Amino acid sequence: MMRRRGVTLLEMLIVVSLIGLLAGISYPSVSAGVDSLRLRAAADGIAGYWNAALNRAERRQQIVELEVAPAEGRIRLRSSEPGELRSLELPEGVRIRRVLPETPLEPDQPRRFVLYPGGALPRVAIELENRRGARRIVRVDPITGVPRIESGEGE
Numbered sequence: 001m002m003r004r005r006g007v008t009l010l011e012m013l014i015v016v017s018l019i020g021l022l023a024g025i026s027y028p029s030v031s032a033g034v035d036s037l038r039l040r041a042a043a044d045g046i047a048g049y050w051n052a053a054l055n056r057a058e059r060r061q062q063i064v065e066l067e068v069a070p071a072e073g074r075i076r077l078r079s080s081e082p083g084e085l086r087s088l089e090l091p092e093g094v095r096i097r098r099v100l101p102e103t104p105l106e107p108d109q110p111r112r113f114v115l116y117p118g119g120a121l122p123r124v125a126i127e128l129e130n131r132r133g134a135r136r137i138v139r140v141d142p143i144t145g146v147p148r149i150e151s152g153e154g155e
Helices: 009-059
Strands: 064-069 074-079 085-089 094-100 111-115 125-130 135-140 147-151
Touching: 009 064, 009 074, 009 085, 009 094, 009 111, 009 125, 009 135, 009 147, 064 094, 094 135
Parallel strands: none
Antiparallel strands: 064 074, 064 111, 074 085, 094 125, 125 135, 135 147
16 A cells, blocks of 8 residues: 655645734734834935035035925925935835924925025924834934934824
């Protein structure tokens, strides 16, 4: 009598069920991790944009305009140099929640901040939010000119 080796259909069903169960349990935590990484990357990108604008104004002695468009999820950097326009798009799932200080009129309209060589820095902050409600605030310190990233969970 010959015995066949292999996996029965029942054994295969149990293994596939266990793999599906593990995937179902681990998916929310992996998804939350990806959302957190996107939020952190967006905050780092905005801080880098502020640094680029401040460096261009001070080191190249150029007037720089930084435009924040919350409705479009975009930040633009323009300088007085002809043809100089850069744009930063936020990652999917991250949005600009608000730009501080808030204006009472038309909060979703693009806000423009102008940086002058040797001029005072604007007191501004950009609050970001991901799909899960986690927040980060990119705030420019008006004394040092260094952008800081803060956790916005407490607000």
